[in-house]
Amino acid sequence: MKSFAITPASEADIPDLIELLGVLFSIEQDFTADPDKQRRGLVKLLASPAGRIAIARDQASRAVGMATAQLVISTAEGAPSAWIEDVVVREDWRGKGLGRALLDAVLGWARSQGAVRAQLLADLDNAPALAFYDKLEWQPTQLGARRLMLDKA
Numbered sequence: 786m787k788s789f790a791i792t793p794a795s796e797a798d799i800p801d802l803i804e805l806l807g808v809l810f811s812i813e814q815d816f817t818a819d820p821d822k823q824r825r826g827l828v829k830l831l832a833s834p835a836g837r838i839a840i841a842r843d844q845a846s847r848a849v850g851m852a853t854a855q856l857v858i859s860t861a862e863g864a865p866s867a868w869i870e871d872v873v874v875r876e877d878w879r880g881k882g883l884g885r886a887l888l889d890a891v892l893g894w895a896r897s898q899g900a901v902r903a904q905l906l907a908d909l910d911n912a913p914a915l916a917f918y919d920k921l922e923w924q925p926t927q928l929g930a931r932r933l934m935l936d937k938a
Contacts, residue, residue, distance in 0.1 A: 789849060789883055791890045794838035799827050801848035802840065809873035813908045815932075830855070835898075839890040841874075841883055850874040850883050854891035854903070862902050867895035869905035872914075884917060906930050 794802060803823045810818040830836040830853060841850040852872045859866035869891060874884045892903055905923070907914045 794840040837894040849878045852887040865900040867900040867903040
């Protein structure tokens with residue numbers, strides 16, 4: 786029997802989502818937790834028809850994981866593509882199928898929106914995350930991520 790439930794997140798979930806993002810950003814080298822920024826981003830993502838946040842709760846209703854997806858139009862595919870972000874599972878819940886279930890939830894949503902491909906970024910020093918995606922048969926690409934902070938340019 787499953788001991789967790791995954792649902793689409795709502796604005797009422799924002800405090801729990803911010804806490805989960807704090808867990809994630811403590812692992813990733815490129816991001817720093819900032820609850821005000823995370824709140825603003827979550828509000829916008831929840832309001833967007835091109836985005837979905839899945840949240841997992843245990844039997845006591847404690848938030849134990851989340852994943853987000855956003856649609857973009859891929860000129861390579863000629864169709865929508867899903868960017869998967871913010872995949873995080875509390876440490877005591879890892880290895881129990883929750884990460885896979887969260888990804889299934891956002892990927893199912895993306896497919897229902899016409900997405901034909903999904904991609905994600907993972908911290909190159911996060912060996913457990915890379916092993917997890919390998920196990921799920923996510924394929925590495927030859928593309929390297931770059932960023933430019935537009936508010937500081």
